[in-house]
Amino acid sequence: MSLTTLCLPPSSSLPPIRTLLVAPTAVITSALHNLQTLYCPLRLPTTFAKARVAELAQVDSGYASRDEDEDAVDAEDALVTLRADEFERAYAVRWLTSLIGRAEELELEDEDDRERIVGDAAFILSSFSDSTAEDADESLTRDFSFPTPKNGTIDIQLNDAPLSGTDHTDVGLQSWGASIIFSELMCKEPARFGLNAFPEDATIIELGAGTGLVSLTLGKLLPxxxxxxxxxxxxxxxxTVLENLQTNIATNFPRFAEPPVKTSMLDWSLPPPALESSAHMLFAADVVYAPEHAVWLRDCAAHLLLLNGIFWLIVTVRKVGKFEGIPDTAxxxxxxEEQLPQKDGKKLKIVEKMELEKKRGIGRGDEYGYMLFKIMWV
Structure with missing residues (x-):
């Protein structure tokens, strides 16, 4: 790759986000290669980058003219300047985030290409050692329409904010495949989930709500x-996730003085005493991203769930990448048996397990399917 190519700013060299879905594989691959060459060395000493640039500038004979030396220095300076440009870094982060978020919608014939593109994009995104304030400036508005048994639809509009690329806890800034699949299924078969038989003044709690798709869907479906x-x-x-969630509630219930969906910060490892045994139903979609999460989630659910309540948990099956196998911990x-929470002589257990297929155009490239668990006190 030439030094000229190395110094192309992302804002002028990357294919526009609006054209990504129809961009040829070669174009996306080339763009990723450019970004990898530009940004991944940021974690290495600067002397390494300088030595590499000088090496590439040498001619085959081993000698370089004065002009060539000056060109190498100019190229090196341009490369260092570009890597330090916060606008270009933020642009690259937004582009990579959008690519990963829309990976299943890319018009690619080879699924191996899709998997490789997602993996490369995630690798580059993780290479950024810090984020800039501009990372949150641009977001993706997504519209969902789920059919109901009465020939109606539940329409939701979400703001999907870009991920920072450095903090795994901000994955809730985006709507993941599990929440989309589950929301669609609830609207299609509400009786299957007991959504038409709530007692008066019942309480539903969603854990790890993220953008709030499941809660917003329930807020419009239940009435x-x-x-x-x-x-x-x-x-x-x-x-940051809660701020985005509040924005999504206001967007979907603009004329409500008191929207049917409220928000609250909740630490699974320290659930508040005020919410003990308060939930008639719990929901959680694709929330396990570390081995300890599953145990925290189980014990938190035990604290919140009424004796006659139901906990619906959907986890994403991933067979590649850093989250491979982690959902199995759920x-x-x-x-x-000895580790299960107990209440009034009952234990919190999985009473039903269902496999849900991944749908084309929904979810990320590393998602292979979903597992839905029905959990109750038995």
Whole structure:
């Protein structure tokens, strides 16, 4: 790759986000290669980058003219300057985030290409050692329309904010495949999930709500099923995620003085005493990203769930990448009898398990399917 190519700014060399879905594989691959060459060496000593640039500038004979030396220095300076440009870094982060978020919609014939593109994009995104304030400036608005049994639709509009690329806890800034699949299924078969038989003034709590798609869907779906008033509490731990969630609630319930969905910060490892045994139903979609998460989630659910309540947990099956196998810990957390939470002589257990297929155009490239668990006190 030439030094000229190395110094192309992302804002002028990357294919526009709006054209990504139809961009040829070669174009996307080339763009990723440029970004990898430009930014991944940031974690190495600067002397390494300088030595590499000088090496590339040498001619085959081993000698370089004065002009060539000056060209090498100019190229080196341009490269260092470009790497330090916060606008270009933020642009690259937004572009990579959008590419990963829309990977399943790319018009690619080879699924191996899709998997490789997602892996390369995630690798480059993780190479950024810090984020800039501009990273949050641009977001992606997504519209969902889920059909209901009465020939209606539940329409949701979400703001998907870019990921920082450095903090795994901010994954809730985006709507992941599991929440989309589950929201669609709830609207299609509400009775299957007991959504048409809530007692008066029931409480629903979503754990790790993220953008709030599940809670927002429930907020619009439940009034079409029954007259009972249900309080929906969408919870998350990450402050930035909660801010985005509140924006999404305001967007979807613009004329409500008191929207049916409220938000609250909730740490699974320290659930608040005020919410003990308060939830008639719990929901959590694709929330396990570290081995300890599953145990925290189980014990938090035990604290919140009423004796006759139901906990619906959907986890994403991933077979590649850094989250490979981690979702399996969700089921493993309920396998050892001696470790299960107890309440009034009952234990919190998985009573039903269902496999859900991945749908084309939904979810990320590393998602292979979903597992839905029904969890109750038995």
């Amino acid at each position: 079409t099923l029954a007259d009972s008033k249900v309080e929906i509490l969408a919870t998350d731990y990450h402050p 089921e493993a957390a309920f396998l050892v």
